[in-house]
Amino acid sequence: xxxxxxxALSILPLLAEGPANLEQVATRLxxxxxxxxxxxxxxxxxxxxxxxxxxxxxLGARLFALAQEAVENLDVREIAHPHLVALNERCGHTVHxxxxxxxxxxxxxxxxxxxxxxxxxxxxxxxxxxxxAVAKLLLADLPEPERRTLAERLTYPAYTPRSTPNAAAFLxxxxxxREQGWATDFGGHEESINCVGAPIxxxxxxxxxxxxxxAPNVVVTAExxxxxxxxxxxxxxxxxxxxxxxxxxxxxxxxxxxNPSQVTAxxxxxxxxxxxx
Amino acid sequence: xxxxxxxALSILPLLAEGPANLEQVATRLxxxxxxxxxxxxxxxxxxxxxxxxxxxxxLGARLFALAQEAVENLDVREIAHPHLVALNERCGHTVHxxxxxxxxxxxxxxxxxxxxxxxxxxxxxxxxxxxxAVAKLLLADLPEPERRTLAERLTYPAYTPRSTPNAAAFLxxxxxxREQGWATDFGGHEESINCVGAPIxxxxxxxxxxxxxxAPNVVVTAExxxxxxxxxxxxxxxxxxxxxxxxxxxxxxxxxxxNPSQVTAxxxxxxxxxxxx
DNA sequence: GATTCCGGTTGCAATATCTGCAACGTTCAT
DNA sequence: ATGAACGTTGCAGATATTGCAACCGGAATC
Numbered sequence: 001x002x003x004x005x006x007x008a009l010s011i012l013p014l015l016a017e018g019p020a021n022l023e024q025v026a027t028r029l030x031x032x033x034x035x036x037x038x039x040x041x042x043x044x045x046x047x048x049x050x051x052x053x054x055x056x057x058x059l060g061a062r063l064f065a066l067a068q069e070a071v072e073n074l075d076v077r078e079i080a081h082p083h084l085v086a087l088n089e090r091c092g093h094t095v096h097x098x099x100x101x102x103x104x105x106x107x108x109x110x111x112x113x114x115x116x117x118x119x120x121x122x123x124x125x126x127x128x129x130x131x132x133a134v135a136k137l138l139l140a141d142l143p144e145p146e147r148r149t150l151a152e153r154l155t156y157p158a159y160t161p162r163s164t165p166n167a168a169a170f171l172x173x174x175x176x177x178r179e180q181g182w183a184t185d186f187g188g189h190e191e192s193i194n195c196v197g198a199p200i201x202x203x204x205x206x207x208x209x210x211x212x213x214x215a216p217n218v219v220v221t222a223e224x225x226x227x228x229x230x231x232x233x234x235x236x237x238x239x240x241x242x243x244x245x246x247x248x249x250x251x252x253x254x255x256x257x258x259n260p261s262q263v264t265a266x267x268x269x270x271x272x273x274x275x276x277x
Numbered sequence: 278x279x280x281x282x283x284x285a286l287s288i289l290p291l292l293a294e295g296p297a298n299l300e301q302v303a304t305r306l307x308x309x310x311x312x313x314x315x316x317x318x319x320x321x322x323x324x325x326x327x328x329x330x331x332x333x334x335x336l337g338a339r340l341f342a343l344a345q346e347a348v349e350n351l352d353v354r355e356i357a358h359p360h361l362v363a364l365n366e367r368c369g370h371t372v373h374x375x376x377x378x379x380x381x382x383x384x385x386x387x388x389x390x391x392x393x394x395x396x397x398x399x400x401x402x403x404x405x406x407x408x409x410a411v412a413k414l415l416l417a418d419l420p421e422p423e424r425r426t427l428a429e430r431l432t433y434p435a436y437t438p439r440s441t442p443n444a445a446a447f448l449x450x451x452x453x454x455r456e457q458g459w460a461t462d463f464g465g466h467e468e469s470i471n472c473v474g475a476p477i478x479x480x481x482x483x484x485x486x487x488x489x490x491x492a493p494n495v496v497v498t499a500e501x502x503x504x505x506x507x508x509x510x511x512x513x514x515x516x517x518x519x520x521x522x523x524x525x526x527x528x529x530x531x532x533x534x535x536n537p538s539q540v541t542a543x544x545x546x547x548x549x550x551x552x553x554x
Numbered sequence: 555g556a557t558t559c560c561g562g563t564t565g566c567a568a569t570a571t572c573t574g575c576a577a578c579g580t581t582c583a584t
Numbered sequence: 585a586t587g588a589a590c591g592t593t594g595c596a597g598a599t600a601t602t603g604c605a606a607c608c609g610g611a612a613t614c
Contacts, residue, residue, distance in 0.1 A: 002319040003571065004601065005285040009323040016346040019355075022562060032603045037563070042279040046286040050522055053359055055562080059347040061522035064480050067344030069293040070336035101338045102324055108338065125342065280600060281572065299591060309574050314592070332591080 007031060008039045012059065015049060019056040074099065076200065076209045077108050080239045084111050084211060087235045091228050093215040096197075098127055099208065100138035103150060105129050108209075130156050130164045131188035133197035134210040140178040141199065141207035147174060160191045182233060183210075184226070192217040194225050198236035203244035211236055284308060285316045289336065292326060296335040347522075353477065353486045354386050357516045361388045361488060364512045368505050370492040373474075375404055376485065377415035380427060382406050385486075407433050407441045408465035410474035411487035417455040418476065418484035424451060439464045459510060460487075461503070469494040471502050475513035480521035488513055 007029055014020065014028055026036035040057055043049040047062025071077055080097050088095045088111040097109035105127040129135045139147060151167045151174070164170045177183040186194045197212030213232055215225055284306055291297065291305055303313035317334055320326040324339025357374050365372045365388040374386035382404040406412045416424055428444045428451070441447045454460040463471045474489030490509055492502055 001315050001322070002281055002285070004279055004281040005316060005319040006322070008279070008282040008285070009319070009325065012323075012343055013346075016343050016350065018350050023560095033562075034564080034604085035602060038278050038601080039282060042282040042286070045278065045283070046289075048286065052356070052519075059344070059522060061480075063340070063347070064344050064522050066289055066293055066336060067341045070338065070340045073293075073295070073335055074338065099338060101327055102321075104324075104339075106338045106342055108341070125345070300589090310591075311575080311593080312573060315572080 004039070007035075008043060011036075011039060011043060012048065012063070015057055015059050019052060019058040021056045025057065071108060074108060076239075076243055079243050080200065080209065080211065081109060083235050083239050083242075084109060087211070087213065087231065088112075090231060091213055093213045093219075093225075093228075095211060095213055096134060096195075097209060097211050098132075098134035098138065099210075100135075100142075103153075105132065105135040105138055107134075128157075128159065128189045130154055130170060131159060131185055133183040133185040133195050133212045136174060136177045136183040136185075137197055137199045137210035138207055140174040140183070147171070159189050160187055162187045162191075164188065182229060183212075184222075185212075186222050187217075194220075194222045196225055196229050196232055198229075198233040199240075200236050200243065201240045208243065209239075211239070281316070284312075285320060288313075288316060288320060289325065289340075292334055292336050296329060296333040298333045302334065348479070351520065353516075353520060356520050357477065357486065357488065358386060358388075360512050360516045360519075361386060364488075364490065364508065365389075367508060368490055370490045370496075370502075370505075373411060373472075373489045373491065375409075375411035375415065375487050375489075377412075377419075380430075382409065382412040382415055384411075405434075405436065405466045407431055407447055408436065408462055410460040410462040410472050410489045413451060413454045413460040413462075414474055414476045414487035415484055417451040417460070424448070436466050437464055437468045439468075441465065459506060460489075461499075462489075463499050464494075471497075471499045473502055473506050473509055475506075475510040476517075477513050477520065478517045485520065486516075488516070 010029060011025055014025065020028075022033060022037055022040070025040065026033045029036055029039075031039075040049060044051065044057075044060070047060045047065075049057045049063075050060035051057055076099065077097060084095045084097055095111040096107055098105050098107050107125060107127060127135050129139070139150065142150065148171065151170050154167065154170070156164055156166050156170070158165070164173060182196065182198045184194070184196050193214055193216055195212045195214035197210050199207040200209040200211060202208045211232065213225070213228055287306060288302060291302065297305075299310060299314055299317070302317065303310045306313055306316075308316075317326060321328065321334075321337075324337045324342075326334045327337040327339075328334055353376065354374060361372045361374060372388040373384055375382050375384050377383075384402050384404060404412050406416070416427065419427065425448065428447050431444065431447070433441055433443050433447070435442070441450060459473065459475045461471070461473050470491055470493055472489045472491035474487050476484040477486040477488060479485045488509065490502070490505055
């Protein structure tokens with residue numbers, strides 16, 4: 001709508017790919033150098049971009065600060081986190097939390113079994129919207145017309161033979177998901193990865209987020225993973241309850257029922273490649 | 278510099294304080310409603326702001342995604358390099374940069390006195406994880422359980438009498454390092470080589486890398502090397518700041534405090550083959 | 555040591571772009 | 585129903601933005 005702002009904002013994702021100099025920015029933006037310079041200067045004044053020694057630009061600190069505040073405003077994340085950790089501790093697999101926003105589904109939290117450190121690696125990446133379990137859960141709850149138009153506007157990449165092929169199939173799948181209250185993705189994105197997810201609802205019953213457990217075939221079969229469904233659903237419900245202002249259900253957060261019957265997976269085999277030297 | 282962009286960007290910190298409706302934004306910006314609307318629309322198109330059900334605006338998750346992507350593409354090495362060179366110029370010794378990855382600590386950059394650049398020969402080499410200063414720094418920051426399991430899985434080669442003997446001693450050393458915020462290796466890998474290192478932290482405070490200065494006994498004593506600690510720490514802090522998208526601090530990069538008191542050594546004629554660190 | 559190239563920077567005039575206004579919709583509460 | 589509150593749109597005027605071309609300053613080249 002506003003050309004100037006539009007151009008300025010277009011610079012950011014561009015720089016997210018890596019540092020760039022003035023000319024590169026100007027070229028990729030399709031504007032004159034001087035124009036790019038002025039836009040960058042404005043961005044700079046607001047701390048959105050930063051100029052390194054070699055004069056190339058990269059994203060600035062302010063952006064990170066804003067991003068931080070942006071997620072903090074997503075209070076689902078904060079509430080969900082301990083539950084996700086608990087879920088991860090019980091099953092050992094990767095746990096995701098995602099929200100729908102502006103025709104996209106984004107991961108906003110992730111707990112990994114093996115490397116708790118690397119948690120932030122993929123967060124923020126848009127999800128494979130046509131196949132991911134969390135995406136199905138979130139889209140299934142959209143108002144019918146919006147769901148339909150979105151489904152028809154999407155492209156359906158054939159990641160694997162089991163990827164959702166087209167809008168019709170997708171809408172049908174969404175109906176199922178909506179009906180049953182949970183979703184799966186069996187090799188629809190990566191041949192060897194399966195996952196099961198459940199919706200997190202706000203006080204009004206709308207789905208505000210979704211969480212899922214993912215694991216590679218080699219660790220657990222699809223059936224075994226599916227046996228985790230009750231646990232996943234329970235976790236989602238606990239988060240929903242707390243998010244809706246309900247009782248914290250503090251017991252469940254910590255480690256709730258130490259009921260190992262639900263836990264199918266063994267601890268992921270640690271592969272210490274034997275380091276040191 | 279650019280009024281429109283300036284106004285648009287001013288909306289973001291404003292929204293960071295919490296959701297706001299159109300009129301509030303317009304008022305605080307000091308512009309007409311319609312102007313604010315158009316700016317918000319542009320921000321919206323870029324996913325920088327998001328409109329909730331109640332029509333109020335808040336920061337968009339896309340902001341988060343953007344920052345995340347930027348972090349992934351952040352190359353510590355690239356940012357650190359000039360600082361390492363500067364450090365090398367000031368003290369004359371071998372400077373190392375290392376990261377932790379998959380149960381290993383790897384050198385990813387090295388600056389030698391004579392050759393300001395070239396180090397690909399060493400890049401990727403695993404560090405003597407049980408004794409190197411950089412290894413201690415990186416492992417000290419791991420989450421407790423991971424640190425412990427890793428420490429117990431390691432083998433503790435007795436490179437020298439002063440090498441870390443076992444897991445217990447190592448964990449104790451890591452605790453110390455974690456506490457004091459710097460680390461040393463006095464002859465733990467090569468009898469005649471000492472080094473001091475400091476941690477480089479990301480915006481979230483986690484240690485993302487570590488740098489160190491190494492020198493043989495014959496050039497400087499351990500005490501003399503230790504006197505370089507302030508300089509090493511300062512360098513690490515500068516890198517941290519810049520890595521976090523932080524303040525330019527351009528002055529410091531070049532030559533900051535020309536305080537020669539810190540500089541103990543003359544140019545080393547000996548560079549430690551495949552050093553410890 | 556001069557010259558050329560490369561990239562960034564600045565002044566300026568033309569105009570495309572943005573702005574504020576005022577009228578219009580829509581929703582919600584009275 | 586009526587009114588208020590808030591968001592939205594069309595428009596004309598004016599301002600802010602743009603591209604150009606010239607200008608620098610440094611690095612590489614001859």
